[in-house]
Amino acid sequence: MPPTAGMVFDNIALMTKIYLAVDPSGAHLYTWEAWTTWMQVAEAPFAMCSIAPGETVERIINQKRRTLRHLPPGHTCDAGTWLTAFSLAVSCRDENRVASLCQITPAFLREASEKHGGAYDEYIYPWIAALQDFILNRPTLGDNLYQAMDLSRPENASISDAESLNLLVFxxxxxxxxxxxxxxxxxxxxxxxxxRLFRAYYTADEERSRDTNGAVPLQLFGIACMAYDLAQVVPGFNPDLESGYLPKHILERSRYSETEL
Structure with missing residues (x-):
């Protein structure tokens, strides 16, 4: 992947968050198209890391079918990027990409994250495993969730600060x-x-209030989308998902069939 790929990803993410600022419910087609393109670009490096040198894989990106080539492990397919790609794929209800991402092991993500001196807090690896467990219905869900919850306590902060773990992660x-x-x-x-804690974090001071990461709590939104879908098939589970921070039309799949994923 060329060195400019990270800049392209950042620009698409920024553009999508700006659209959401104008269209917080995600009602307009342009918001949905930007959202799906962000997801497609976020997942692409993992598709490329999953194939052998010399092999290719196809993905639709920005409404065009692209041929992608092998990419060695690195920061473009690390643990933090995986969480972004997974949350976006879940929110787009892209079952194929979600399934593909669930085949990326936490051990691989640790290797990619630690290349060139990078690092994440330890909670992130059992957290990723727990998300994969939930999707794949694996019996290790409970153990990985408890480990992730324990490691994400503020006193265990090593890379992130305690406030971020307490307000955004746990x-x-x-x-x-x-x-x-x-x-x-x-x-x-x-x-x-x-x-509420997401809002508290991103409105704590003027600098944070200008941070576009405060537009949508992406990981929490991914959980909300899974809850919405679960509620369609589980009698008695009726979550309240009304929030200005959760784009209603993406949550409720209003434009799901209007863009090829």
């Missing part, structure tokens, strides 16, 4: 924990707390 992990229990009341409480 609430998302707890939301998946409550979703796995299919307990409507506790899930609603976890989601309400997650959006």
């Amino acid at each position: 609430p998302v992990i707890e939301s998946l924990y409550r979703l796995a229990q299919q307990d409507t009341e506790k899930f609603n409480e976890a989601m309400e707390q997650g959006t």
Whole structure:
């Protein structure tokens, strides 16, 4: 992947967040198209890292079919980027990309993350494993969730600061924990707390209030989309997903059939 790929990804992400600032419910087609393109660009490096040198893989990106070639592990396919790609793929209901991302092991992501001296807090690897467990219905979900929750406590901060873990990370992990229990009341409480703490973090000072990462709590939104879909098939699970931070029309798949993924 050329050196400019990271800049392209950042520009697409920024453009999508600007669209959401103007269209927070995601009602317009241009917002949905930007959102899906962001997802496609985020997932592409993992498709490229999953094939052998000399092999190719095809992906639709920005409404065109592209042929992608092998990419060695590195920062473009590390643990943080995986969480972004996964959350976006889940929100787009792209089952093929979600399945593909769930085949990327935490061990691979650690290797990619630590190349060239990079690092993440330790919670991230059992957290990724727990997300994969949930999708693949693996029995290790509980163990990985408990480990991720323990390692994401503020006192365990090593790379991130304690405030980020407390306000942005732990609430998302707890939301998946409550979703796995299919307990409507506790899930609603976890989601309400997650959006409230997200808002508190990104409105704490003027600099943060200008940060486009505060446009949407992406990982929490991914959990919300999984909850919305689960509610369609599980009687008695009726989550309250009304929030100005959760783009309603993406959540409810209003334009799902209007763009080829």
